[in-house]
Amino acid sequence: MLAAIVVALAVATALFAHEHPWWKNVYLPLLDIFTMGDPATDEAVARRVLQLVAGFVGLAVLPLVVAATMNATEAFRSASVGLAPSDDLTDHIVVVGLGKIGTRVLAQLRTTDHKVVAVERDPHARGVALARELDVPLVLEDAGTPGVLDRARIRHSRSLLVLTRDDGESLDIVMAARETTPSVRVVMRLYDDDFAATVQRTLRASYPQAPTRSRSVSALAAPSFAAAMMGRHVVGVMPVERGSLLFTVVDVAGHPELEGRSVHEAFREHEWRVLAVGSAAAQPAQSSMDTLAGIRFRRPGFDWRPSQGKVLRAGDRVVLATTRRGLDILMTGVQPHPPDRRG
Structure with missing residues (x-):
């Protein structure tokens, strides 16, 4: 193809430009093809040949130079983005968002022994800088795009945490992960609790062998706010499926549901259970810094395995696991009315 072009240009030069001698009709079109100026028409033949050879070599090397430049640019971009997951990474947790x-x-995960790979499409997201600081492998692409989760080695991961702000986007990512890796353990963040419950039931039915959890952040946070509003009696909150348990410290005195009853009799299904019994007189006043762990390990005098027949007295203090409804009953003494089932 190149030879045909040179011959055609040489003939056109001879016919229309009237170049003489004949070698100029070939030499000058070659210089034009190689985009070379300052033709050596008045110099020795060796100089003209070397000029053409240099032009041909430059034309051949130019694509290699461009390719090397592009590779270097891509390597620099990848290095500036973050640490790519290694090809042998396994048993890790993929965090999306x-x-x-x-x-x-x-x-929190980096305080444990878990290996983590992060996926985020926004290079300016607040967690990107933290991922780089902690040397966490980072994929700066949309997790919903085909192939991105594969780059995060989702097939070899332990579990997938989808923590985006958009419910629909989170569901799309989970479905994409399920298509490639049906057995992966998934926890997703959703805003609407009803939608989260529906998604969890549907995914569990579709993939019964794969653990699936969907959690509404607002629903998880609500018990903590409610506990704070109930006062310092609440020392811990534990999410259980779509509900929560409140761990409370209560003085037995003044609570007819507890006082004079055995530990077994004080139990009320779906409302509260006695976990530990201690002496109110032996315990200092409750501090706002108390935690469930603090009560168990720092405060002496609590029996964490009380006999079911032990009778609770007015001088006792108990640790209870309660529901919000149960705690309302204990604190207010108001028994809820049973629902009216009359037609």
Whole structure:
């Protein structure tokens, strides 16, 4: 093809430009093809040949130079983005979304022995800088795009945490992960609790062998706010499926549901259970810094395995696991009315 072009240009030069001698009709079109100026028409033949050879070599080398430049640019971009997951990485946790929640989850996971790979499409998300600081493998692409989860080695991971802000986007990512890796353990963040419950039931039915959890952040946070409003009696909150348990410290005196009853008799299904019994007189006043762990390990005098026949007295203090409804009953003494089932 190149030879035919040179011959055609040489003939056109001879016919229309009237170049003489004949070698100029070939030499000058070659210089034009190689985009070379300053033709050596008045110099020796060797100089003209070397000029053409140099032009041909430059034309051949130019694509290699461009390719090397592009590779170097891509390598620099990858290095500036973050650490790519290694090809032998296994048994890790893939965290999708490095917003406020994702950043806290990432920081918490890095305090453990878990290996983590982060996926985030926004290079300016608050968790990107943390991922780089902690040397966490980072994929800066949309997790919903085909192939991105594969780059995060989802097939070899232990579990997938989808923590984006958009419910629909989170569901799309989970469905994409399920298509490639049906057995992967999934926890997703959803805003609407009813939608989260529906998604969890549907995914469990579709993939019965794969653990699936969907959680509404607002629903998880609500018990903590409610507990705070109930006063310092609440020392811990534990999510259980779509509900929560409140761990409370209560003085037996003044509570007819507890006083004078055995530990077994004081139990009320779906409302409260006695976990530990101690002496109110032996316990200092409750501090706002108390935690469930603090009560168990720092405060002496609590029996964490009380006999079911032990009778609770007015001088006792108990640790209870309660529901919000149960705690309302204990604190107010108001018994809820049974629902009216009359037609």
